[in-house]
Amino acid sequence: MQVVILISGSGSNLQAIINASNENDCPFNIRAVISNRPDVKGLQRANAAGIETLVIDHKQFDGREAFDQELMNRIDSYQPSLVVLAGFMRILTSQFVEHYSGQLLNIHPALLPDFPGLNTHERALESGVEQHGASVHFVTTEVDGGPIVLQSSVPVKTDDTAETLANKVLEQEHIIYPLVIKWYAESRLVLENNKPLFDEKELPATGLQYAEVQENQ
Numbered sequence: 001m002q003v004v005i006l007i008s009g010s011g012s013n014l015q016a017i018i019n020a021s022n023e024n025d026c027p028f029n030i031r032a033v034i035s036n037r038p039d040v041k042g043l044q045r046a047n048a049a050g051i052e053t054l055v056i057d058h059k060q061f062d063g064r065e066a067f068d069q070e071l072m073n074r075i076d077s078y079q080p081s082l083v084v085l086a087g088f089m090r091i092l093t094s095q096f097v098e099h100y101s102g103q104l105l106n107i108h109p110a111l112l113p114d115f116p117g118l119n120t121h122e123r124a125l126e127s128g129v130e131q132h133g134a135s136v137h138f139v140t141t142e143v144d145g146g147p148i149v150l151q152s153s154v155p156v157k158t159d160d161t162a163e164t165l166a167n168k169v170l171e172q173e174h175i176i177y178p179l180v181i182k183w184y185a186e187s188r189l190v191l192e193n194n195k196p197l198f199d200e201k202e203l204p205a206t207g208l209q210y211a212e213v214q215e216n217q
């Protein structure tokens with residue numbers, strides 16, 4: 001299965017997905033990496049792995065619609081089965097999201113539906129939650145609001161800072177994102193009528209929990 005990955009920055013999730021794609025019997029291939037920002041580390045990571053890269057700088061476009069249209073044209077030229085947002089820091093138009101309905105995944109650094117949007121680690125600390133984490137979800141027109149597939153939790157300790165928490169959460173992101181992409185490539189995961197099915201079973205509202213998935217493996 002061919003995947004196109006969209007990035008805007010460091011690309012540590014991209015790296016985790018590249019590593020997974022290099023494992024024996026991996027069911028997906030990264031066809032291309034597209035960044036809306038030039039000169040980001042994620043592009044270097046893709047180049048180092050011999051993956052085709054493309055920069056589509058949103059600043060060169062007159063508005064969100066024009067940028068998204070170009071993005072769609074370029075993505076479609078690669079004919080991917082799945083589009084993966086890996087730290088892609090742009091809000092997408094409904095036209096874009098609907099075009100890839102059921103074929104567009106995102107990772108968010110919080111246990112959705114808690115803390116959609118930015119600065120999730122700071123907000124988790126301020127609110128005093130005991131558990132924080134990451135969620136992989138299908139993308140819908142509601143920002144960070146699409147059906148959740150898989151979450152992984154980390155405990156919030158009293159001495160955690162936004163930075164230590166971010167690092168713990170990122171570690172989990174790097175595990176769960178490649179896993180979900182594999183499931184999708186194996187057709188174990190599909191979106192039907194806006195509901196994610198895993199092995200033909202409907203998922204709970206907050207998706208599968210990685211700790212439980214691990215126990216059952």
Ligand code: GRF
Nearest residue numbers: 010011012013087107108109
């Ligand atoms: C991750 O925390 C991801 O959840 C969020 O943006 C960050 C991207 O990090 N959407 P990286 O570029 O993958 O290192």
